[in-house]
Amino acid sequence: MDDVLITNIQRCSLHDGPGIRTTVFCKGCSLHCPWCSNPENLAATLEPYCKDGKDGVYGRWVSCDELFAEVMKDHQFYEQTAASSGAYAGMPGGVTFSGGEPLLQFDRLRSLLRRLRAEGIHVCVETCLFVPIDELEIAIENVNLFYIDIKILDKERCQRILGGDLEQYLDNLDRAFSVKKPVVFRVPVIGGYTDADDNMKKIIRLINQYPPLKVELLKEHSLGSSKYLSLGRTPLQLNTVTDDMMKQYRDRIVAETGLETEVCKI
Numbered sequence: 001m002d003d004v005l006i007t008n009i010q011r012c013s014l015h016d017g018p019g020i021r022t023t024v025f026c027k028g029c030s031l032h033c034p035w036c037s038n039p040e041n042l043a044a045t046l047e048p049y050c051k052d053g054k055d056g057v058y059g060r061w062v063s064c065d066e067l068f069a070e071v072m073k074d075h076q077f078y079e080q081t082a083a084s085s086g087a088y089a090g091m092p093g094g095v096t097f098s099g100g101e102p103l104l105q106f107d108r109l110r111s112l113l114r115r116l117r118a119e120g121i122h123v124c125v126e127t128c129l130f131v132p133i134d135e136l137e138i139a140i141e142n143v144n145l146f147y148i149d150i151k152i153l154d155k156e157r158c159q160r161i162l163g164g165d166l167e168q169y170l171d172n173l174d175r176a177f178s179v180k181k182p183v184v185f186r187v188p189v190i191g192g193y194t195d196a197d198d199n200m201k202k203i204i205r206l207i208n209q210y211p212p213l214k215v216e217l218l219k220e221h222s223l224g225s226s227k228y229l230s231l232g233r234t235p236l237q238l239n240t241v242t243d244d245m246m247k248q249y250r251d252r253i254v255a256e257t258g259l260e261t262e263v264c265k266i
């Protein structure tokens with residue numbers, strides 16, 4: 001069976017990799033970050049919700065054939081929108097798998113990934129990397145560009161706050177870099193969770209150990225609040241990281257790594 005559970009397919013996306021992309025949001029995640037802005041993508045099941053008095057269901061099962069037909073609708077734009085400069089120079093648009101944690105469904109996505117590769121479609125994946133190694137190996141075989149999160153690098157806090165095994169993450173990171181695929185690191189800057197000085201020091205040390213194409217800093221935001229409420233859950237209050245603080249983090253990473261570092265809006 002090659003049906004996968006998704007919540008959305010977003011065409012003409014400009015923030016999920018080089019060029020124009022079609023982004024597939026996979027449902028189900030291996031972590032439970034308290035600040036997650038996509039709470040509807042955490043459970044690997046269909047989930048009822050109620051929003052503005054209307055009932056609905058988050059998630060739908062789609063076959064790889066359906067997904068292939070959908071993501072190929074914009075294929076003529078992918079090649080035409082290759083980046084001409086910067087870290088992505090020469091990379092075309094294409095398809096991005098996001099979530100949730102898309103690698104958890106990569107086994108079921110195999111046939112689609114093979115077809116995309118056969119068509120020469122550029123594939124990105126946005127991953128937290130807290131996944132079994134077998135899923136990562138499928139990605140290594142089929143993905144052109146990895147977006148990898150760096151969150152909490154203390155073993156006990158990582159387990160307690162995110163629900164992830166830091167050793168698994170570090171082993172996977174080592175494997176991902178061993179094959180020399182391009183990687184962009186994404187660092188969510190979340191007040192009281194990831195922005196402590198000792199965590200930032202560890203993040204910078206990790207970036208220097210595994211130099212990526214570039215670093216993206218993601219500022220905390222509350223755009224997922226209505227989705228938490230629709231699921232009957234209370235969103236985390238986030239309002240402690242300012243634009244000035246983001247600039248300081250960026251300047252510090254640039255000074256200590258020499259890498260292109262961008263503060264992203266979302």
Ligand code: SF4
Pocket residue numbers: 029030031032033035036037038041042099100101128
């Ligand atoms: S890894 Fe990403 S999708 Fe999963 S809980 Fe954390 S922020 Fe949300």
